[in-house]
Amino acid sequence: MSENFVVHTRPPAKLNLFLEIPAKRDDGYHEIDTVMAAIDLCDELQVQRTDDPTVSLQANWLPSRNEIARELGLPTTESPSLADPEDALFIPTDERNLVVKALQAFRQHFGIASGFQARLGKRIPAGAGMGGASSDAAHAISCAAQLHQVTHHHQELHQIAASIGSDVPFFLPMSCENGQQACMGWATGRGEKVAPLAISSDFDPSETYLLIAYPPIPLSTAKVYSALRIPKDPVSSAKFRQALQSNNREQWESSMMNRLSEVAEEITPQVKDLLKSLWKSGLETCQLTGSGSACFGVASNFENASRILNALQSDLTPGVLLRLARITPTAAPIRTERS
Numbered sequence: 001m002s003e004n005f006v007v008h009t010r011p012p013a014k015l016n017l018f019l020e021i022p023a024k025r026d027d028g029y030h031e032i033d034t035v036m037a038a039i040d041l042c043d044e045l046q047v048q049r050t051d052d053p054t055v056s057l058q059a060n061w062l063p064s065r066n067e068i069a070r071e072l073g074l075p076t077t078e079s080p081s082l083a084d085p086e087d088a089l090f091i092p093t094d095e096r097n098l099v100v101k102a103l104q105a106f107r108q109h110f111g112i113a114s115g116f117q118a119r120l121g122k123r124i125p126a127g128a129g130m131g132g133a134s135s136d137a138a139h140a141i142s143c144a145a146q147l148h149q150v151t152h153h154h155q156e157l158h159q160i161a162a163s164i165g166s167d168v169p170f171f172l173p174m175s176c177e178n179g180q181q182a183c184m185g186w187a188t189g190r191g192e193k194v195a196p197l198a199i200s201s202d203f204d205p206s207e208t209y210l211l212i213a214y215p216p217i218p219l220s221t222a223k224v225y226s227a228l229r230i231p232k233d234p235v236s237s238a239k240f241r242q243a244l245q246s247n248n249r250e251q252w253e254s255s256m257m258n259r260l261s262e263v264a265e266e267i268t269p270q271v272k273d274l275l276k277s278l279w280k281s282g283l284e285t286c287q288l289t290g291s292g293s294a295c296f297g298v299a300s301n302f303e304n305a306s307r308i309l310n311a312l313q314s315d316l317t318p319g320v321l322l323r324l325a326r327i328t329p330t331a332a333p334i335r336t337e338r339s
């Protein structure tokens with residue numbers, strides 16, 4: 001595809017509905033057993049080819065940095081610069097950004113001389129355990145594959161994704177047996193071995209409402225893992241997956257867990273307080289996602305979810321970002337336009 005095309009996509013966030021850490025590996029990573037669901041809280045990503053053999057990125061918060069800062073109770077600024085590491089809403093635009101890393105890895109892998117120009121609109125909080133950077137990276141790889149017509153090189157694209165981060169492959173396209181795009185995946189290994197989760201045909205993922213709460217305390221994944229004590233008797237995700245597959249809502253909700261929660265709550269007591277507020281609000285099941293600091297709860301239906309959202313908004317905002325979300329496919333469609 002020529003330089004005249006620009007591709008657009010909307011990388012979704014993820015929530016870990018189940019997360020167990022059965023072992024620490026010799027390479028410094030941990031073996032994980034997790035079920036993740038993609039949700040319709042999405043970033044916006046645009047990628048195009050350039051003759052200039054470099055990768056450049058522009059990034060901003062949506063609807064704006066100051067609007068997010070106001071919700072989070074952070075100072076607003078007259079001339080926001082997201083490239084300032086001192087800014088609480090800092091987004092790197094150099095090779096620390098996984099979009100840049102992924103596009104560079106793609107060029108290197110396929111021996112491509114031309115470059116890429118990318119624009120990123122962020123809605124997914126960073127350092128939240130919601131996989132925003134990983135999803136952006138996976139979608140950047142899919143956009144590059146579309147522009148260079150190598151979307152059928154599944155294994156190679158997976159390999160590039162896994163080299164960027166353990167959570168990245170989850171956000172590449174993956175089909176269930178019925179041919180539909182998967183919304184949930186079972187990830188093992190260090191997280192890079194992903195299988196689409198076949199769920200009961202009675203289970204309508206879009207009817208599950210999830211309320212997300214993010215306190216502005218980014219938590220480092222490495223720091224949380226390093227403070228973890230490996231459980232003596234790890235819990236398998238089998239019962240949880242089985243409950244999803246048979247659409248036994250009571251059972252899957254009661255089998256949800258996150259092994260990293262205790263450590264994250266020790267590192268940041270605000271997470272513990274936030275989880276208490278979520279449980280008190282009437283949500284059915286509440287827990288941390290990934291290594292935090294975002295937490296979420298499951299609501300029984302849209303009316304309950306909206307009522308609880310309103311009540312939490314008046315109790316916790318400003319100070320906590322609250323969003324209502326539904327489950328969506330792990331890989332967003334890619335739209336191509338002439339530039």
Ligand SMILES: C[C@@](CO)(OP(=O)(O)O)[C@H](O)COP(=O)(O)OP(=O)(O)OC[C@H]1O[C@@H](n2ccc(N)nc2=O)[C@H](O)[C@@H]1O
Nearest residue numbers: 028029030129130131165166167190221222225290291292
């Ligand atoms: C905890 C989880 C759960 O989904 O999500 P997040 O909280 O990051 O969203 C993941 O395991 C995070 O995956 P990801 O964020 O891609 O981590 P990576 O970049 O691969 O690794 C960052 C660091 O985390 C630690 N790490 C990561 C994955 C893993 N299975 N074991 C680890 O010990 C390592 O110290 C590693 O250097």
Ligand SMILES: Nc1ncnc2c1ncn2[C@@H]1O[C@H](COP(=O)(O)OP(=O)(O)O)[C@@H](O)[C@H]1O
Nearest residue numbers: 096097098126127128129130131132133134136
């Ligand atoms: N595309 C990106 N969007 C946001 N943050 C990014 C991105 N690429 C790299 N980062 C950096 O990675 C850190 C973790 O981001 P993220 O993946 O969103 O969190 P988590 O691993 O908790 O899900 C951020 O604090 C930020 O400095």
